[in-house]
Amino acid sequence: MPEFTINGEKRDVDVPSDMPLLWMLRDVLGMTGTKFGCGIAQCGACTVHLDGVAVRSCQLPVGRVGNRAITTIEGIGNTSAGAKIQKAWIDLEVIQCGYCQPGQIMSAAALLAGNPAPDDADIDAAMAGNLCRCGTYVRIREGIKHAARS
Amino acid sequence: MPPAPEAAAGLSRRSILSGGGAFAAGLLIAIELPWAAARAATASAPEPVPTGQRFNAFIHIAPDDRVTFTLPAVEMGQGVYTSQSQCIAEELDVALDKVVAAHAPPDQANYGSPVFVVQATGGSTTTMAWSAPLRRAGATARALLVAAAAARLRVDPASLSTENGVITHGPSGRSLRYGEVADAASRLKPPTEVALKDPGRFRLIGKPVHRIDTPDKAIGKTVYGIDVILPGMKFATLRSSPVLGGKVGNVDQAPALAVPGVKQVIVLDDLVAVVADNTWSAMQGLNALAIDWAPGANAGLDQATLWSDLEKASQGPGAVAKKEGDALAKLKDGTLFEASYELPYLAHAPMEMTNCTVHVQGGACEVWTGTQVPGFAQAGAAKALGITPDKVTINNHLIGGGFGRRLEVDGVIKAVRIAAKVDGPLKVIWSREEDIRQQLYRPLYHERLKARLENGRITAWHHRVTGGSVLAHWLPPAFKDGVDSDAVDGAAEVPYAVGDRLVEFVRHESAVPVAFWRGVGPNGSIFAIECFMDLIARKTGVDPLAFRRGLLEKNARALGVLNLAADKAGWGTPAPSLPSGARRGRGIALMNAFGSYLAAVADVAVSDEGDVNVTRLVIAADVGKVINPDILQAQIQGGAVFGLSAVLFGKITFAGGAVEQGNFNDYRILRIDEMPAIEVHIVPSTENSGGIGEPGTVVTQPAVANAVYAATGVQLTRMPIDRALIAKGA
């Protein structure tokens, strides 16, 4: 049975290798923090990290995860960048309905981990794949800068 | 104007209704409905004596001091769980971080909206509808707790004070926690009169307190409807006839059943669903099917016909929504202006797509979903199953974006029909494509305007709104005398002095089902009026700001926001330098609807190819008294982004009876790298609270359209912006 490392824990999960990671997390493991938004790599709601790199789990068959470590919204608070982003999101009240926000936070945490002082262009480049229908973009931008300063 | 009187009557149904005097005109449909009379009549029944520790429909205090608020308006991102809790907690004197919010069950008597009468969250009405009743509920519960404590301590209630869930007797220093007297207090008869706090003593109302739903949302812990997991649950996805109203012809189930994990294929007359062990298998199974559809009567429906049929209908006649003087006579001669503006069908596309979990068994049904209308969901499920509503339990959830989509229960009904064929609980998830193609849309609107100008002033005005009626299907008794009061909201009353006026509505239905959509009727009516104002101003060589000011001399609030937005945006100074070659322009717009006044100034850059880049948006808002200024800012920003997506990209079109768009690649919404800087300036106000969720959407669209007009000299009359029409040399 394939073994996955998810948020630092080893999990044996028996799923077909072509199942996207999104559905293994949500339906098989019950980790519903990671969201389904489009299924075609347009919205970023399904963003998780593989070895710290933000990827769209709706497009990633579990067979291609290999031995890379999976981090989800449920575990990102254990990283320094993730904790800073989550705190900034609360301090600045970035979140409205919240449905897109696990994906936003995962993308923002990956950005901050690799770039401690992102400017507007860096933020645009890293976050343009994450849609927010509630329109929280102004505060997402402020939130990332706030986290970078913290 | 002084603040509204803060002393208020008790919690009777009558007092909630009589609060209607405080509601903004135009939104007050409640008192015209037959239910309102029935409801007022029941108010004369004696108040039931509460039992246990439940003080009223909204407040429960446990012996261990846990405070639970059951909140009538549903949280879908707009912050109302926090703002409603602020109202109760302010009067109850408890800290917000001690409060647990509970979803209200379907219960018309207790949670029916004072504005809509039905139990519904929408129309930017929560604050105006619920602030007073919830404050009274909090004050009443506090009075009962104080009375119980006074009896326990054998002191005069007037000698007791409350703070943070503790009742203190100053002279003796003795105190009791709410939990200690909750049981006794909840058995007392509620007073008929309670005094509400003086605003000078507010700790929560009017303050930018943190939202109560944010911490869980930031760590992925919030359970939306789509996240429900039940023991033994199966997963399904569905496909309905792509052509409106079509039926399933033939389908060979075998290819789906061959997919690992697929358990069952369900074929109903209008849809096919695949049930599996997980969503992925269900999707694979559905994709494996070759479904023959019987497209039916709408197979020939296309967008060009939808537009031209609407235009024909807009020739009139219309039902009169407003008539003052004799506009038509005055519009026979003189200096006349005439224009029509056309607004497309739009999908809501909330990030959480339609979904619903259902368990049908033993003649009963349990539903887990996020809905803006729990009572409609219950009634819809019951009807689909042929059972009585009391056999249907609705478990509501936080909603991943509503925007009007969850004011409809088509998804609940389809899920119930599917789940009725399945043993055990079933979660039905719409794909994004299914969500966009199978919903109810913002109506196609044709807005026809005519005005007479004399000495720079408008002396006659005719506005005819043509489109499908949302109210006629959503709340039939509210559709009266041929007028949809939502469709003409923003048109029937205008902030400007326009002389004699006639405002009409022509109901024109097509096969396309229609729904409320963030900004509702004013999205069409105010868009048209604001574009028309710019048309007249530019045709007569007058500055659009100056032209509007001349029509607003008697409207201080409207003038106030208009001047503030213009001032902050630097109206009259050149727009900031932009990419070379781009044409730049600045546009202004005003809106008065939902009891609020907003003005917006947009700066745009238009490329040679006709691409529009909105570079800055300045909004001024006077929304009356504010419960939470931080949520207000967020709602106006978010509403503006919703409006930007609509004006720049938004359209649903039909070909061969089917929706042509399907996902975010062809139904575009704004991305962060396309975002302008947005400034929101709030005018402090003691006027009655207006709505805040929708005005930003309404005012942004004409501001951008007017900026494009300024940049290109072309006024576009059909939305969204068509780049081909504003490309250089077009």
Ligand code: FES
């Ligand atoms: S669900 Fe994966 S990108 Fe939208």
Ligand code: FES
């Ligand atoms: S917060 Fe609602 S979609 Fe982003």
